[in-house]
Amino acid sequence: MAFARPGLKRASGTEPSSRQRALALPVAAGVCALALAAYLAGVILRHPGQMLDWYDLKVYNHAGLLARSSPRRLYTWELYPGIKFTYTPFAAVVFAVCSLLPWAVLRWLMTVASLAALAVTLWLTAGALGWHGRQRATLLAGVAAASLWTEPVQRALHLGQVELLLMALIVWDLCQPDHRRWKGAGVGVAAGIKLVPLIFIPYLVLAGKLRQAVAVTVAFLSTIVIGFAFLPHTSAKYWLTGYFMHPGNVGAVRSLLNQSLLGLVAREMGSVRHATPGWLAVAVLTGVLGLVAAAVLDRAGRAVAGWLTCALIGLLCSPISWDQHWVWVVPAIALLADTALRARGAARWAWWGLAVAMAALLGAWGALPLGEVHPLPGSLQAVSSNLFVEVGLGLLAVAIGGAWRVRRPGDAKPAGEVLEPSAMTRA
Numbered sequence: 001m002a003f004a005r006p007g008l009k010r011a012s013g014t015e016p017s018s019r020q021r022a023l024a025l026p027v028a029a030g031v032c033a034l035a036l037a038a039y040l041a042g043v044i045l046r047h048p049g050q051m052l053d054w055y056d057l058k059v060y061n062h063a064g065l066l067a068r069s070s071p072r073r074l075y076t077w078e079l080y081p082g083i084k085f086t087y088t089p090f091a092a093v094v095f096a097v098c099s100l101l102p103w104a105v106l107r108w109l110m111t112v113a114s115l116a117a118l119a120v121t122l123w124l125t126a127g128a129l130g131w132h133g134r135q136r137a138t139l140l141a142g143v144a145a146a147s148l149w150t151e152p153v154q155r156a157l158h159l160g161q162v163e164l165l166l167m168a169l170i171v172w173d174l175c176q177p178d179h180r181r182w183k184g185a186g187v188g189v190a191a192g193i194k195l196v197p198l199i200f201i202p203y204l205v206l207a208g209k210l211r212q213a214v215a216v217t218v219a220f221l222s223t224i225v226i227g228f229a230f231l232p233h234t235s236a237k238y239w240l241t242g243y244f245m246h247p248g249n250v251g252a253v254r255s256l257l258n259q260s261l262l263g264l265v266a267r268e269m270g271s272v273r274h275a276t277p278g279w280l281a282v283a284v285l286t287g288v289l290g291l292v293a294a295a296v297l298d299r300a301g302r303a304v305a306g307w308l309t310c311a312l313i314g315l316l317c318s319p320i321s322w323d324q325h326w327v328w329v330v331p332a333i334a335l336l337a338d339t340a341l342r343a344r345g346a347a348r349w350a351w352w353g354l355a356v357a358m359a360a361l362l363g364a365w366g367a368l369p370l371g372e373v374h375p376l377p378g379s380l381q382a383v384s385s386n387l388f389v390e391v392g393l394g395l396l397a398v399a400i401g402g403a404w405r406v407r408r409p410g411d412a413k414p415a416g417e418v419l420e421p422s423a424m425t426r427a
Contacts, residue, residue: 025134028141035145054107057160059085061106064099067092071234075243082252086244089227089235091193110160117168118153118330119144124168124175125331128304129338143337146359147330154364155324163327166190170197171331174307184212188219192226195244196314196325199291203310206295253319259388260321261286267385283317290316290396293403300406304335309399316392326388329362332395354398361391 043051063085066074074092078084085092098106119140126139147153156163173186184204191197198220204213228235238244252258254266261282266275290313298306311328315321333355340351 021134025138025141028138028145032141032145035148039148051158052107052111052160053158054110054160055158056162057107057110059083060087060095060160060162061099061103063087063092064095064097067096067231067234068099071231074231074234075237087194088192088223088244089231089238090223092234093226093230094193107160111157114157114161114164117164118147120168121164121171121330122147122334124171125304125334126338128175129335131338139334139337143330143334147333149364150329150359150362151364152324152326152329152362155322156327159324161324162193163324166194166197167327167330170200170311171307174200174303178209178212182215182219184209184215185219188216188221189223191216191220192223196318199287199314199317200307200310203291203294203298203306203313206291207298207306208295209298256385257323258320259315259323259326259386259392260318261316261389262319263321264386264389286396287313287317289400293396293400296403296407297399300403302402302406304331305399305402308332308335309396312392312395312399316389316396321388323388326362326392329358329391333359358391358395361387 039051059079062077062079063074066077066085067089071092074085074089076084087095101109122140122143123136126136129139131139153164155161169186169190173183173190176183184200187197187200191200198216201213201216204210204216224235224239227238253263253272255263256267262272262275262279265279265282266272269275269278290309294306294309294313297303297309308328308331312332315326315328318325336351336355336358340348340355343351
């Protein structure tokens, strides 16, 4: 949802100089080009498999081949020991179509499409934040340069993960005008591939967008019907036996790469079984607080902050949130940068500091969390092992603070009016 603004103003209330406006886009574009060039150089010059391995894309491709040739084996087959296919039968149908492409074409197509999805996500987010023309392109280029070298984005590209594509689909859907009849259907299709986007249903209900919540639900149920139509036995196994409720099918829940609340609690408790009761309590509390905050922000006219907070809740409360699932830091960085540019005085530097700190903490400095490769002593190891969760909880606290500030109906701003900086966003 876009909120029109007549132009970005400086903290003093005056318009940026024409020279600054003229230089901003070429500088941002140059930095973005350098970031992309460095990435491409790494792909070309480094040892094959270091930058791009397409591990997860191989799982998708093999699952698609099985869906076409031997669908009854889909949820018993293991491409690698302990790694099973856990996506929905509808996803298997999609992957079956993709598997018709030669592997050499599919893997590079996935990489290019993922990079394009990163740009699309930022373009849509900038528009929803009220940026237009050169300003919109400047925000896209600047944030893309920083986002490309974050750990989640690098891992998603390395593995050939579908996360960047799903994020772009969800953001595209949520940025549609509210009068669009089937707004929400894109979220439902994304949930039909990976279940976590279902978290947007209660968010939309609490935000008073019942028609969109219905559209998500109808689209999601349609994907189940499609799955049963093409893969009836496989669909029955997935949906009727509780297969989708076993997170261990995708790897060790206690792995340091699982940056979810369950992963954190399981590492502390020593096992998933002992961690489950505590995790459920923490997840319910986190989910309720986060969804209420997201709905309040949305109702106050801060739509981007609303759906970003909801996505954050999905990452924290999902049993499995690998590091590559945290690609939602991309629009989050854009949101923080927008907030900084519209803030005044010391607040501006505080918001810039938060944006830079998040990009740096989640930067692709090697295998993260840090302790995965380099064991660290004592409390530093504990902090490092749960870094993404800690950043997520910090952002959630900021979102709750922002929701508290705009909780009164009188605090909401009409569309088209330049909003004052809030604790979360100026969307």
